[in-house]
Amino acid sequence: MASTRAYTYFPGCCMHGFARHCQDSLYAVFEDLGLELRVLPEWNCCGATTYMSVDEHQAFALAARNLALAEQIGLEILAPCTACFMILKKAQDYLARYPEIRAKVDRALSAIGLRYQGTARIYHPLEILLRDVGLKGLKARVKQPLRGLNVAPYYGCLIARPYALSNGVTLEAFDQFIPALGANLVDFELKAHCCGGSLTGTIEDVGRRLVYILLRQAKRAKADVMVTVCPLCQLNLEAHQGKIQRQYGEDVTIPIPYFTQLIGMALGLSDKSLALEKLLVPIRWQPVEKGAAAAQPATAA
Amino acid sequence: MSRVSFVRKVKYEKELQRDVAAEVIATPGGEKILSCLQCGTCGGACPLSVYMDHTPRRLIGMLREGFKQEVVESFAIWLCASCYECTVLCPAGIKVTDVMYALKRIAIHEGIYPRRFPIPVLAKEFMEMLKGTGRNNEFWLVLRVLLKTAPMKLLTSWPLGLRLWRRGRMCLIGSRIPKPAGADLRRMLEVLEHGNASDVKPSNVTPSQGPDLLPGGAVSRVNA
Amino acid sequence: MNGNGNKSVKIGVYVCHCGTNIAGKVDVKALAESAAGLPGVVVSREYKYMCSDPGQDLIVKDTKQFGLNRIVVASCSPHLHELTFRKTTANAGENPYLFHLVNIREHVSWVSDDPAAATEKAKALVKAAVARVFWHQELQPRRVPVNPSVLIVGGGIAGIHAALTLASAGKPVYLVERKPSIGGHMAQFDKTFPTLDCAACILTPKMTSVKQQPNIHLMTLAEVSEVSGFVGNFKVKVKRYPRYIDEAKCVGCGECIEMCVYKEGKYPNDFDLGLGKRKPIYMPFPQAVPPVPLIDPATCIEFKSHKCPKGCVEVCGDRDAIDFSQTVKEVELEVGTIIMATGFKTFEPRRLPQYGYGKFPNVYTSLEVERLVNASGPTLGQVVLRDGRRPEAIGILHCIGSRDENTNRYCSRVCCMYSLKLAHLLKEKTGAHVYNFYIDMRTPGKGFEEFYKRVLEDGVSFIRGKVAGVTTWAQSPAEEGKLILRVEDTLLGVVRRIPVDMVVLSVAMEAQADAENVRRLFNLGCSAEGWFLERHPKLAPVDTFTDGIFLAGCCQGPKDIPDTVAQAGAAAAQSMSLIDKGYVEMEPNTAWIEEELCSGCHVCVAMCPYTAIHFDADKKVAVLNEALCKGCGTCVAACPSGAAQQNLFRDEQLFAEVEGVLV
Numbered sequence A: 001m002a003s004t005r006a007y008t009y010f011p012g013c014c015m016h017g018f019a020r021h022c023q024d025s026l027y028a029v030f031e032d033l034g035l036e037l038r039v040l041p042e043w044n045c046c047g048a049t050t051y052m053s054v055d056e057h058q059a060f061a062l063a064a065r066n067l068a069l070a071e072q073i074g075l076e077i078l079a080p081c082t083a084c085f086m087i088l089k090k091a092q093d094y095l096a097r098y099p100e101i102r103a104k105v106d107r108a109l110s111a112i113g114l115r116y117q118g119t120a121r122i123y124h125p126l127e128i129l130l131r132d133v134g135l136k137g138l139k140a141r142v143k144q145p146l147r148g149l150n151v152a153p154y155y156g157c158l159i160a161r162p163y164a165l166s167n168g169v170t171l172e173a174f175d176q177f178i179p180a181l182g183a184n185l186v187d188f189e190l191k192a193h194c195c196g197g198s199l200t201g202t203i204e205d206v207g208r209r210l211v212y213i214l215l216r217q218a219k220r221a222k223a224d225v226m227v228t229v230c231p232l233c234q235l236n237l238e239a240h241q242g243k244i245q246r247q248y249g250e251d252v253t254i255p256i257p258y259f260t261q262l263i264g265m266a267l268g269l270s271d272k273s274l275a276l277e278k279l280l281v282p283i284r285w286q287p288v289e290k291g292a293a294a295a296q297p298a299t300a301a
Numbered sequence B: 001m002s003r004v005s006f007v008r009k010v011k012y013e014k015e016l017q018r019d020v021a022a023e024v025i026a027t028p029g030g031e032k033i034l035s036c037l038q039c040g041t042c043g044g045a046c047p048l049s050v051y052m053d054h055t056p057r058r059l060i061g062m063l064r065e066g067f068k069q070e071v072v073e074s075f076a077i078w079l080c081a082s083c084y085e086c087t088v089l090c091p092a093g094i095k096v097t098d099v100m101y102a103l104k105r106i107a108i109h110e111g112i113y114p115r116r117f118p119i120p121v122l123a124k125e126f127m128e129m130l131k132g133t134g135r136n137n138e139f140w141l142v143l144r145v146l147l148k149t150a151p152m153k154l155l156t157s158w159p160l161g162l163r164l165w166r167r168g169r170m171c172l173i174g175s176r177i178p179k180p181a182g183a184d185l186r187r188m189l190e191v192l193e194h195g196n197a198s199d200v201k202p203s204n205v206t207p208s209q210g211p212d213l214l215p216g217g218a219v220s221r222v223n224a
Numbered sequence C: 001m002n003g004n005g006n007k008s009v010k011i012g013v014y015v016c017h018c019g020t021n022i023a024g025k026v027d028v029k030a031l032a033e034s035a036a037g038l039p040g041v042v043v044s045r046e047y048k049y050m051c052s053d054p055g056q057d058l059i060v061k062d063t064k065q066f067g068l069n070r071i072v073v074a075s076c077s078p079h080l081h082e083l084t085f086r087k088t089t090a091n092a093g094e095n096p097y098l099f100h101l102v103n104i105r106e107h108v109s110w111v112s113d114d115p116a117a118a119t120e121k122a123k124a125l126v127k128a129a130v131a132r133v134f135w136h137q138e139l140q141p142r143r144v145p146v147n148p149s150v151l152i153v154g155g156g157i158a159g160i161h162a163a164l165t166l167a168s169a170g171k172p173v174y175l176v177e178r179k180p181s182i183g184g185h186m187a188q189f190d191k192t193f194p195t196l197d198c199a200a201c202i203l204t205p206k207m208t209s210v211k212q213q214p215n216i217h218l219m220t221l222a223e224v225s226e227v228s229g230f231v232g233n234f235k236v237k238v239k240r241y242p243r244y245i246d247e248a249k250c251v252g253c254g255e256c257i258e259m260c261v262y263k264e265g266k267y268p269n270d271f272d273l274g275l276g277k278r279k280p281i282y283m284p285f286p287q288a289v290p291p292v293p294l295i296d297p298a299t300c301i302e303f304k305s306h307k308c309p310k311g312c313v314e315v316c317g318d319r320d321a322i323d324f325s326q327t328v329k330e331v332e333l334e335v336g337t338i339i340m341a342t343g344f345k346t347f348e349p350r351r352l353p354q355y356g357y358g359k360f361p362n363v364y365t366s367l368e369v370e371r372l373v374n375a376s377g378p379t380l381g382q383v384v385l386r387d388g389r390r391p392e393a394i395g396i397l398h399c400i401g402s403r404d405e406n407t408n409r410y411c412s413r414v415c416c417m418y419s420l421k422l423a424h425l426l427k428e429k430t431g432a433h434v435y436n437f438y439i440d441m442r443t444p445g446k447g448f449e450e451f452y453k454r455v456l457e458d459g460v461s462f463i464r465g466k467v468a469g470v471t472t473w474a475q476s477p478a479e480e481g482k483l484i485l486r487v488e489d490t491l492l493g494v495v496r497r498i499p500v501d502m503v504v505l506s507v508a509m510e511a512q513a514d515a516e517n518v519r520r521l522f523n524l525g526c527s528a529e530g531w532f533l534e535r536h537p538k539l540a541p542v543d544t545f546t547d548g549i550f551l552a553g554c555c556q557g558p559k560d561i562p563d564t565v566a567q568a569g570a571a572a573a574q575s576m577s578l579i580d581k582g583y584v585e586m587e588p589n590t591a592w593i594e595e596e597l598c599s600g601c602h603v604c605v606a607m608c609p610y611t612a613i614h615f616d617a618d619k620k621v622a623v624l625n626e627a628l629c630k631g632c633g634t635c636v637a638a639c640p641s642g643a644a645q646q647n648l649f650r651d652e653q654l655f656a657e658v659e660g661v662l663v
């Protein structure tokens, strides 16, 4: 393998919490592709979508502290949670555009000996895979094509929003990693529709309804799995399937792998290293010969 | 319907608080609210507008006209999931999501939100937890929010917890920032401390209209 | 010494209040007083409106009484009143170029907050003007004859109307159109609002007249490639692209199209926006002018392989009109005036992916729907969807690409009305339920509001709200297979989901994609959105900042057909007024070269953007052709020996002015 590329890895709270399986698979895939992740030391929570409702300056400072730490290292930052990704990018944008915020945040950071410069480059790992490995590269590394597996891509609302993706990167370009793995790309209109975020935990009926809309639509589009690029969406979409099924009287069971789990499967990595067993809705994928029947979607957990 | 009751509905100028628009305009992202066309793109795009007592468009219209009370008491601001759909589409270039954030801050700061309403409680618990450990742990966060808002829900929530637990996805001892860095973080936040949002106690206001949102009662109609 | 030889200089200074426009900020009394003390100033006054008759009389009277021979007026922009006061100076019996104008409105009162600072700045500017005018000299304007020929760029309704107006007054017209036929967008429309008269019925007679009018020289498939010269005497190069059919020989029988090896149309026809198909040899539409087919070399087999049996050539026979050997030709024209009528393009709705244009086949642009409802369109006027169904419900979405910070900020002005028209026609043709989604309904023209009422009475739904997006994601069986519009009905205060079969995007008018290049070619001003700038928004709406070039129609901004025609008439009249006067007076601000000082370094020769300077190899000096000089001053600044000088901008004048400001 060619020389290793390294990135600063900003895990975010999810990856260290309920989304360990996402993290496991992320590490496994990046290692396999010769890309190194170096955890940002002493990182703190980015403030999520929540802190902003309490205090905007503190919220920006939380993000800025991480960015300032990362700037000292100088590598590109990878944020595998779309909330962290968007929030870090938004903070960078606002700190550049609002001198008042910048001044306050600078003051707070200097109190703890940090300096924010605004030079960090922030990416979602899928952006990086497509840029640094490329579709061709990815295709070349596929050992176990996911032939016959119908995959609906789901990106959630935050990644495609104003502060997020780099210029010229589109969700349609993202979609292409699915055929590169040998799977069938399902045209999923709701790929950037909101999953309700924390509403599933607060105003549950409303939150569940948003999840239901997505699951139902994925089923109707004949998807075998719905792949996500965000650990929050991942949990939201898989955790409530049973309740939704009871509430709406409709089978909405569908596995929700994190995108590196899917990529890892195609790269031929072991189920264990991809933490597939940690999914609430198991994904049972039997490699099939060309033309043979598709995957076996699992039943409810 | 057995009886018709006549409710007099009129808004007097003296009841308005026109300074509220200026307050929002002064916060990042709120600058452009006066250029709102009232086109409703935000309301049409918002995945949650069908549940809202006032759509984002109405909130902005009311802000402009100084309907402060209606705006901060609206539970719509708590329904906003920060999905940024509205912000992307608004033809007036208004950062509607930021406006929603600004309204949440005003409401929390002034202590105007329904007692035991989970979202503002969540926001504050989240903040407290962050100050403590520098990171957040969903298990403890959910536990604390539920205890404060709807203890009974712990019963209905445990199966999910159990499933996560079994798969090693529930951590009672969360990831935390190393001690000295944690102290740094708190110092940084203290420098920025102003309105002391955490001291504010909720008032007894209940949403002015719309379905009952108090925990346990959930939203009554969700099939819009 | 001064600009006037030895005659002593007597300067009059006049400060204008412009109502409160200037006096509201600048202390005009103090300004006039300070000017009174300046060297050479004999009289200094302030007055409410200097441009009024009594104001001008002041100057005339003072000149007579005090023997003034220099005039300084401190008022508004020279764009507005420089000419006025030059005339006043002439009326007072002095040479008009002994006058100088100071702009203390646009440059001072309108852009300052602090009255004290404003007054100081005004004083400095007046002082500079007094110092400068001291060095002014008597000059004579140049007169140049106006060539009576007119170039009209663009053959839409604006160009056609202007051409016919001028031609019937006997002026020779060159009408240059880049498409194969004239007619423009109007030829694509079905009916016109609010009267619903048929666009073709009113347009095609005018198109035919263009063809028949001997004074009009029509050039289609042609583009202007170079413009030089100046008002009265422009030189224009026009590129003529090959049609591969000789217009002089073709009789327009269309037999060649019949005999093409392609039995059916195969390639999307531009004129029908791709909804209809054409052969490689085709007429864009039946009433095209000139009524001559053309061959598209990109799709013609003969061009691709040289192996076509060429049924077209055979059937044309003795007429021998088909000529595969035609090439691009360039012709040179000499004209006195130019009318720009380059029109608009429609907004590309793929820029707003939320509306699904290009993704969902039954999302159309309004222009496509014009073709669909048109009896001579690709469906012969039947409104059938791309999948062959007839729509039962139709949504018309206003303001697509207008009134939107993400695309264009301006209101495109015609969309409300054409949306109403399409609502009416679609309802009439299909019986479908039609919804109009609007932000504000704008119907300020003659008969427009009445038409709105008529469409309301048709039972069309009007929903005040901008549709957030078009999806096919169905929530209920009723929505299955439909295009679903999600919208906040802002008047009723409710979020609605409305399933329809057909979506019409009322797209905005935009400046042509190459407006920027065209603007440079003709040296025009251009707004940020790409619309050509008129000289004054109210008082010179068809003039441009380049003398002799006029604007007509949508190249200046979105407008409807009546306004376009009115503007085209006005542009024709402006051009005629120059032609009939017979000459233009040119500002005597030309440069000249002092032969004795010229070192023959050639710098100016290369720098002059108007090629007005050549090098005299015998005398070894640069020679300037005054007729070509536009007074830009480039050579004056560039000349290292100070040999190049310029009237109205002589070194002494400029240095005095600078010193006046500074000291």
Ligand code: SF4
Pocket: B035, B036, B037, B038, B039, B040, B041, B042, B043, B056, B057, B060, B089, B090, B091, B092, B093, B094, B096
């Ligand atoms: S989309 Fe923007 S302009 Fe339209 S109503 Fe909402 S905030 Fe106002």
Ligand code: SF4
Pocket: B042, B045, B046, B047, B048, B049, B056, B079, B080, B081, B082, B083, B084, B085, B086, B087, B096, B097, B100
């Ligand atoms: S950001 Fe909030 S208000 Fe805006 S669309 Fe999303 S949920 Fe609705």
